Amino acid sequence: MTGAASLPIVAIVGRPNVGKSTLFNRLCGQRRAIVEDRPGITRDRIYDIVEVAGRRVLLVDTAGLNGEAHDELDAAIQEQARIAVAEADAILFLVDGQTGLLPDDEVIARALRRGDRLVALLVNKVDLPQHEIRVAEFHRLGFERTWPISAEHGAGAWDALEAVVAELPELEAAAREEREDLYRVALVGRPNVGKSSLLNRVAGSERAVVSAQGGTTRDTVDTRVEEGGDVFELVDTAGLRRQGRRDRVGERVSALLALRALERAEVALVVVDAAEGITDQDLHVISAARERGRAVGILLNKWDLVDEAAPLREQVAWELRFAPDTPTLQVSAKSGAGLHRVFGLVRRLAAAARFRVPTAELNRWLRESVAAHEPAMAQRGTRRRPLRFFYATQVGIRPPSLVLFCNDPKAVRASYLRYLENRFRARFDVGGTPIRMLLRARRSNS
Secondary structure: OOOOOOOOOOEOOOEEEEOHHHHHHHHHHHOOOOOOOOOHHHHHHHEEEEEOOOOEEEEOOOOOOOOOOOOOHHHHHHHHHHHHHHOEEEEEEEEOOOOOOOOOHHHHHHHHOOOEEEEEEEEOOOOOOOOOHHHHHHHHHHOOOOEEOOOOOOHHHHHHHHHHHHHOOOOOOOOOHOOOEEEEEEEEEEEOOHHHHHHHHHHOOOOOOOOOOOOOOOEEEEEEEEEOOOOEEEEEEEOOHHHOOOOOOHHHHHHHHHHHHHHHOOOOEEEEEOOOOOHHHHHHHHHHEEEOEEEEEEOOOOOOOOHOHHHHHHHHHHHHHOOOOOOOOEOOOOOOHHHHHHHHHHHHHHHHHOOOOOOHHHHHHHHHHHHHHOOEEEEEOOOEEEEOEEEEEEEOOOEEEEEEEEHHHOOOOOOHHHHHHHHHHHHHHOOOOOEEEEEEEEOOOO
């Protein structure tokens, strides 16, 4: 567990109303997409991380592809779906076995065959064994991998996804990430907070397009900068917004690219407009980065526009109470103020993400922490017994990941895990990085 490569993307595509969102919900195990029996209801690309046979993939639901756009919104939806196809490592091409083969299916099939991506044809609505005859006419589309499935009932759907993922090559987990002198950094944040301007200032050249209009950055832009003998790969991303507010194609696309950039990075620098203060959406971006195990620092950009610093510092501290160890840096892309400290911040965050603690020291920390504040008794029915922690071991970095062995993992309260995390942070220099604490059972010998 030494770092994450970019997640492979598996996109579900097909013409409107063939059951793509139903399939997406089935594979994700929950209702994340709007499902309604009329064409075009999925207006936004929706995605989720799914674990398949021990591998994590980014599963993407798309709006329906068809032969021609009838209005501006339809054209935008079509473009959004086509970009999903271009970004994907594998395609689940869904067709409707009940309706049968239609001309739009053939148009989409021709487009998919022109690409070099792995494509599996999934014939939906094969709900009963006697329906399997519906698959025959779709063989003329020319796809070797063809699966009869029922998105509604789940039959065959997971098997098809597993087979596709098994064929995907392992994305290179980048030996470069193991170099101590190389740091991969994602610049993320809301649209129009100055990410591209910061990148240009730090890199010393006009690497990214800068515009006063939000959402200019449509793709991730990798920039390599050398400083103090170290190499920094900076990834500028389009702005993240909540799905319900992505009303333009570029923003739908940008969210997927930004999340993928977070998967590739070890450090996330969240750019905040200091003149506006930290917003709910900034907190959403910070949470998204931490959930993906990234060490996080905050760049308070446009600091030169801040009239009163003290109230802003108080507001930032209050909003970050869920992650009080997150470091902040006051900068200005316009004047360059504070930017000389960015590389030092990245080094500190990367060191925290890569932190390893010797086993003896880790177990000394565990013993002292439990002795200072013993956990509540474990209770099963009317029986109560002491909750004992035996030992701990570190199993990974980026972020630091620990396994704690105890006699009853289910009895450990979330508040006690928070206590242990706070003790860990107080003992070791790991500010800015999430800490993973996993519980495992081990019987007591007593």
